[in-house]
Amino acid sequence: MSGDRLGAPSPGRAARLAQAIRPRQFLAYLGVGLVGTGGHYLTLVxxxxxxxxxxxxxxxxxxxxxxxxxxFANYHLTFRSRQGHAGTMARFFVIALAGMGVNAGVMAVCHRGLGLHYLLSQVAATGTVVVLTYLGNRFWTFREVRHD
Structure with a gap:
């Protein structure tokens, strides 16, 4: 059976995903995310x-x-966007709403379903959401617009 049938990425897909994540940009995204995550966790607690x-x-x-x-931090620092806020902000918050749903779902499963402490559950949720939202923001929200 191929890896695709089992849900595992094929070697070609894994290579494309690895190329999609720009290391410096992803590190900036993580750094900015730490600040946002701090606000998230402080509010949660x-x-x-x-x-x-x-x-x-x-x-x-x-x-x-x-x-x-x-x-605001990703707009200015991570992606250095030159796009207008109206469209960019709308796309960002579509990705954020999807991330919020995944976050709440993982939190509910871990905390309510598995009985894990809410902060440990939140760490699991954060780890799940960070990669998904980076890819959504990289390829849709802050996609590079070519002016050929």
């Missing part, structure tokens, strides 16, 4: 500890805080 919100609800609020931070 504050809402769970002091507002007594459910961790899945609190992480969704925190994700929104992190997304706002990440948009």
């Amino acid at each position: 504050a809402l769970v500890r002091w507002a007594r919100l459910d961790p899945v609800v609190a992480t969704t609020c925190g994700f929104a805080v992190g997304a706002i931070i990440n948009y």
